[in-house]
Amino acid sequence: MSNSRTLEEIFEQPQSWLDTLAYLDQFDHWDAVSDLCGGGAEWLLIGCGSSYCIAAAAVPAFKEILLAPARAIPASELLLFPEQNLLSASTRVVPVLISRSGYTSEVLRTARLLRQRNIPFIGISCEHNELSALADVPFELPVHEKSTVMTRSFTSMLLTLQYIAARCSGNLELIRRFAALPGNVKQLLAKFAPSIERLVAGDFENFVFLGQGSLFAIAQECAIKTTEASQSYVQSYHTLEFRHGPKSIVSSRVLTTLLISEAGYAEESAMALEIKKLGGAAAVIANDVAEQLSQSADLSIDLRLDVPECIRSVAYVIWGQLIGVYLGLHKGLDPDQPHNLSRVVVLQD
Numbered sequence: 001m002s003n004s005r006t007l008e009e010i011f012e013q014p015q016s017w018l019d020t021l022a023y024l025d026q027f028d029h030w031d032a033v034s035d036l037c038g039g040g041a042e043w044l045l046i047g048c049g050s051s052y053c054i055a056a057a058a059v060p061a062f063k064e065i066l067l068a069p070a071r072a073i074p075a076s077e078l079l080l081f082p083e084q085n086l087l088s089a090s091t092r093v094v095p096v097l098i099s100r101s102g103y104t105s106e107v108l109r110t111a112r113l114l115r116q117r118n119i120p121f122i123g124i125s126c127e128h129n130e131l132s133a134l135a136d137v138p139f140e141l142p143v144h145e146k147s148t149v150m151t152r153s154f155t156s157m158l159l160t161l162q163y164i165a166a167r168c169s170g171n172l173e174l175i176r177r178f179a180a181l182p183g184n185v186k187q188l189l190a191k192f193a194p195s196i197e198r199l200v201a202g203d204f205e206n207f208v209f210l211g212q213g214s215l216f217a218i219a220q221e222c223a224i225k226t227t228e229a230s231q232s233y234v235q236s237y238h239t240l241e242f243r244h245g246p247k248s249i250v251s252s253r254v255l256t257t258l259l260i261s262e263a264g265y266a267e268e269s270a271m272a273l274e275i276k277k278l279g280g281a282a283a284v285i286a287n288d289v290a291e292q293l294s295q296s297a298d299l300s301i302d303l304r305l306d307v308p309e310c311i312r313s314v315a316y317v318i319w320g321q322l323i324g325v326y327l328g329l330h331k332g333l334d335p336d337q338p339h340n341l342s343r344v345v346v347l348q349d
Helices: 005-011 013-025 030-037 050-064 075-080 105-116 130-134 152-169 172-200 213-230 239-243 265-277 291-296 309-315 317-330
Strands: 042-047 070-074 093-098 122-126 137-141 206-211 233-238 254-259 281-286 299-302
Touching (some): 005 013, 013 172, 050 093, 137 152, 172 317, 206 239, 254 317, 281 317, 309 317
Parallel strands (some): 042 093, 206 254
């Protein structure tokens, strides 16, 4: 298992976060970012695939920390229906284009569309590339990822967006609290990764990820990671929507992972207990897991992170990454070479 580069990059995330935070602390163009976001502009966070999940997961930080309107849009939606997405010349928006490689076709086409309409935009990617060359304000993160499946690039770009929201809000205390995340998560990885490896070695056929609020997009990304790395049948739902039909699949052969929020803890933990009563397997991840839930769940991960939930979401996705990669390895697959996938989606013009 140590030969899996994807697995190695999952465990390298705390160092990638340290490198990313150091880069952001020294970033030279914060004044340009502030100029873009002034006057109550709406933030449009744009990506494809996992990068779209980054966008959706970052929206709560802009709403709750910056108190600004924000929404996530797949690049394809913006390209096909630009007027529906408020891309008229008079619209006050701050588009943020997200792409690990900076060469994703739909993202670059969106960048050119914004250029044609004289709408300045931010680009977030890893290293210098075509997207950063087009962007008015490029963030070129020092994250060098070799794997096809996005892991540390995902969390580093999400952390960057959350940092941007905190920086633009002027909340210096919150910015300081980012610094503790890498060390805390490194300890959590050492503590809980072996338990995840043992759990997915069970006789499971299907997998479900549940989340509410800022954690719903993370549940979707966990499902994508598990699908990519293990070629398994995986679904994601809003936690409380699961009882409205989808819970019919619950059995001992289905592993349901619940990403439990602080605001919805009582209702969401009740959903986990309901799954157990129905004979299902449940893994739970929360910032403070109560004793009853910890004793009932097949696995409980207690984060205990001292940041708001809209920032803490970055630490939830790692466990879905591990489930996917450990499961793929358990099935005898190579998560470094996922079926039908490449690192970059490049389309013919």
